Amino acid sequence: MTPLIAPAQPATALQPFQVVGDAIPESLTGMPGDAVRGRALVANRQAGLCLLCHTGPFPEERFQGNLAPDLAGAGSRWSAGQLRLRLADAKRFNPQTIMPAYYRIDGLARVAPAWQGKPVMSAQELEDVVAFLQTLKN
Numbered sequence: 386m387t388p389l390i391a392p393a394q395p396a397t398a399l400q401p402f403q404v405v406g407d408a409i410p411e412s413l414t415g416m417p418g419d420a421v422r423g424r425a426l427v428a429n430r431q432a433g434l435c436l437l438c439h440t441g442p443f444p445e446e447r448f449q450g451n452l453a454p455d456l457a458g459a460g461s462r463w464s465a466g467q468l469r470l471r472l473a474d475a476k477r478f479n480p481q482t483i484m485p486a487y488y489r490i491d492g493l494a495r496v497a498p499a500w501q502g503k504p505v506m507s508a509q510e511l512e513d514v515v516a517f518l519q520t521l522k523n
Contacts (some may be wrong), residue, residue: 399488400508402473408466409473411507413488427456428512433506433514438484442521453484456503460519468515472506487511 441456
């Protein structure tokens with residue numbers, strides 16, 4: 386079976402990060418993300434796949450999900466560090482979550498061969514999504 390989405394990048398080691406409380410306070414890349422690229426990733430049904438489960442301020446996108454929290458207001462509810470950790474590995478908050486770990490490669494089950502050893506998002510892509518979500522204040 387061919388995966389629907391090609392991995393975002395070739396297999397590489399993850400950027401090291403430190404979890405402090407309920408957040409990854411430091412950027413994975415050492416630089417801020419690009420909110421415009423982040424919005425494109427969130428809305429893209431072939432890349433981020435966020436709208437399969439989430440709804441948000443995307444009037445041009447039909448058939449948004451209703452399984453997960455609305456992304457509207459995400460920047461008011463969570464800090465950049467909290468968003469970063471939720472994206473990297475949501476199971477740290479809820480072991481039963483269906484949200485994929487976008488920046489984790491170990492301890493995963495049922496990973497398609499094309500994705501083994503590869504995160505769903507690169508460190509830069511994750512930072513871009515964090516930057517976008519931080520703009521969602523209402």
